[in-house]
Amino acid sequence: MYAYDTYDHAMVNARVAEFRDQVERRVKGELTEDEFKPLRLMNGLYLQLHAYMLRVAIPYGTLSANQMRTLAHIARKYDKGYSHFTTRQNVQFNWPKLSETPDILQELADVEMHAIQTSGNCIRNVTTDQFAGATADEVADPRPYAELIRQWSTFHPEFSFLPRKFKIAITGAKQDRAAVKWHDIGLVVKENAAGDIGFEVLAGGGMGRTPLIAKPMRDFLPVEDLLSYLEAMLRVYNEQGRRDNKYKARIKILVDAMGIEEYTRQVEAEWEKIRHIPIDVPAAEVARIKSFFAPPPLAVLADEVPDVDDLAQKNFIFKSWLANNTGSHKVPGYVNVTISLKPHGGIPGDASDEQMDLVADLADSYSQSEIRVSHEQNLILPHVARRDLPALWSKLDAAGLGSPNAGLLTDIIACPGLDYCALANTRSIPIAQSITERFDDLKRLMDIGPLKIKISGCINSCGHHHAGHIGILGVDRKGTENYQLLLGGSGAEDASKAEILGPGLDEHGIVDAIEKVVAVYLGEREDGEEFLSAYRRLGADIFKEAVYGTH
């Protein structure tokens, strides 16, 4: 993985000193709260319902075992012994003291981590496929390009005060696990006929109260033009994005209003003017960054491992875990393991300090000391030898990390909701807990198959309900918590926007409704047909009838 050089170290250390100074000036009253707010946000520090929350970046979702240990240490020393992995490859600490945050940032800087631009109206942490560099279905590892973008976007002198937050996602695989079409800018790594690497460029996606799927701008942008093209995209947005209404300030609104053709025309015109300025980095720099992401030296192993098959025959839980939580790797004999942070009845995305320490140790033993974080709020151990799976699984299972539900109905994305968030209408976490308790039968879950439920506690959509096969949106109905049910969304390469099925339901009604929806699917599905395909074929009416009994 990427290792900081003297420049990178100097930058994060300078940032820590700067933030320490900002906190002191705020405490002394030299900075007003209005002035301090965007500064702390650009360091990932939010004011939540009960306390400050610190959001730390996990650039493109890659962590070393040592970095994970530092996160565990921070959870223990500065927080209540746990942390929360988010839908954008960040990790959040919910109870830090303002006065201690500079120290936390210093501990992070010491292991090459930071909280830079994890919030605020600036370019956020670039996200990508959690299996990048390890998956069999990939054109090229997208992480070197994500690192290029990370550096270019860090403390950008012109784009640190944008109309609104700005999120870029990049994938290198055919299957889109990074939800690139739901981002302000989506990039898809491609290879042209000449074998050169480039990107399909999409713009104007986003959730919130106006969900829009990103539109294509360019089919192939060569690597050497990436940063200048992004600069042109950001400049046009910075100048013309709306600043009069924060709900209309995202790039999706600008692109929708002017049309993708006009936006593209203006970007291309600006790009022609700047593409010869040294914005794009020398080829040697791309090569330098790429060298950090060279695949680990794995000896090819046999895919068939009798021990694994034996255990799978005897143990249905292990068999399910094998089916759901392991995925194909580039190298024969290896898999990528998803560690589900969705135990039934638990809080989606939370991990205790002991669990984090354990994952770090397991990474040292089984996955080249590497850990990934997925936007679905799970952890991944890449490059695991198949023959190690029984031992790995039993250690995970003993620590409550062996849930075999990756990709299944109970692998729920949920935002923090009213338990933490000052903007929330409703709770999200307890709804996720009720659903996982209702669907606690593993055989039934396996029978239902892949089904993504995503829950947001308000229209800001941090729980990505618009992209859920089943989405749940918390709304306030005359002071009571109420939940809308949406169906048919997708965050994958076939991105689609979930549609509201009918009137909102209370916290019990919503769980009953999910059962009814699932029952319709089970009754109507064709052989091997997954939930989303069945919904698309059947249409909403039959589900509506089942949930609301309308005629």
Next chain:
Amino acid sequence: MALINLTSIQPTGYTVLDDGAVPGEGENVAIGVDRLLHEGDAFFATAGSVGVIIDTETPFAKLTQIVEKIGFAIVDFPAFADGRGFSLAVRLRKDFGFKGEIRATGPVIPDQALFLLRAGFDTVETTDARKPAFEAALERFPAFYQTDFGGQLSVAHARHTQGGQITEEQRLSRKAPERQREAS
């Protein structure tokens, strides 16, 4: 009121001209974009250096006709978080090759000092109380990840020209008044 000099330029002393008022002989004055577009030769013959006050609603294309006529420019931020001001300075340097003083006015904050410098500003008006914080902020970062319009090359370029070390010369070069700029 304090003036922060980011680039060691010789700052312009000027009067902001009221609507309808005329400049004295050789007087340095600043006026808004629309008025500047309407003033004739006599105005420019009388005044000394003429500056334009650009508000952040101004589309950059409008600057095309005025850059020839001005000696200095003032970008007036209505709020420190109005990031259009940074792009306006970039446009002046990059698209129009403007080499005169660009000043920031309005409620910009010390923590933006380097952003201002690197977007192409020379000077910033602020309160006396904020002068030390502005000056401290200018010293904050040793290098930058972007090539900028203050003449600084990005870290990515420096890595392959300077053997990976931040030299004192590089660190200070961002303060040099002479900038290398791309011809537009």
